[in-house]
Each structure stands twice: as C-alpha cells, then as structure tokens.
Amino acid sequence: DTGVSQDPRHKITKRGQNVTFRCDPISEHNRLYWYRQTLGQGPEFLTYFQNEAQLEKSRLLSDRFSAERPKGSFSTLEIQRTEQGDSAMYLCASSPREGALLEQYFGPGTRLTVT
C-alpha cells in the first residue's frame, strides 16, 4: 500500500471559482479526516467520515464547503465561490476504526492558492 494520496497537489484558482479536491485513503482504513493548515499554524480539523457517513463537521466548515465519501472509499472536498481566505494546505488523513491508537496517517496535501 502506498499510503494516503491526494489530488491535485497544487491548485491555483481565481476568487469566486469552485474547486474540488480528492483524497484516497489507505485501503483498509474506514475513517477519513480533512484538515486545513495555514502558514505557520497547526492543522485545523474540518470534518471526518466513518465509512460513507459524515459524522462530524467543524464550525470552520462554512456552507461553501462540502465533503463526500461515496461508498466509503475516496473522498472529495469541494469549495464553492472561493475566497482569498481559503488559501491554505488541505490535508487528508485516514485511520483504522479499531485499535486503541487510532493513529492518523496524513497524505501529502493539496495546496490551494486563491488569487
């Protein structure tokens, strides 16, 4: 297994456009998380899925943001009507459901720049 993958790695868009990011978790992991990281800060939790169910959303996730995980495999994060404040690194992580550690494995991230 090659780990968590994300696509694209970089995205430059103009303000007001919509963007969509994809995350493919480690195959046997049924939990998937999205985080956002801005320069000089730690990652901030956005939302998480267990299988296809979206179980929690942060208040950071405004109504312009939507995430899906159809069939409990890959996930997409869409941002509508992007704003300059959306510029950040968007990180995806996955973890197995069972086990005390619940260790999260992070993907390489998608760096979004809104101009």
Next chain:
Amino acid sequence: ELKVEQNPLFLSMQEGKNYTIYCNYSTTSDRLYWYRQDPGKSLESLFVLLSNGAVKQEGRLMASLDTKARLSTLHITAAVHDLSATYFCAVDSSYGGSQGNLIFGKGTKLSVKP
C-alpha cells in the same frame, strides 16, 4: 473547548545539545500524538501516547505524557541537523469516545545548527 499550547514556538539548537519541547492541553484527553513536518511536506507520525506515565523513544527523540498535569514533553538528545523540522503535538478531542478528531498545537520550529 480543548486548547493545545506548545512552547517554545521557535528553537535554535546547536548540534550535540539537549532540549525539551512542552505541550500543555486544557481538558482531559485519551490520546496525545507527536508529529513531524518538514517544509512543504505533510505530517509524519512520531509517537502516540495513551496513558499516564507513558514514555516512548525513537532514536534521539523521547516523548512522555503526564495526564494529571495535562502535559507532554518531547525531549531531544544530542541534536543533529537532520532533526530540523517543525514538531506538532495533537490531542484527541473526544475523551471517552473514539472520533479521533485531533486538536493541534501551533508547532515548534526546530533548527539545529552545527
């Protein structure tokens, strides 16, 4: 609301020296994690600490957890340049549950100089 504070935020060390990074958190939690991040890269898991008094070591890094004091430390022994990176601690916000949503500190940017 769970808050996680790290200090120092910036640390410049000489090779061969020892130092400790501190991570305080505001409410009870089951799990504490340490991650490393190199510039422009994603996060690499270093340690997962589950119980009071837990101590884990990997190479020149040793992490410990005191749940009563709500404090974790990451100790660096005889630093080498390859340890230069940003180190984050993160705490599971779902005490007693199993969501695994992590609250991160701001990170400690470590620079090891010859």
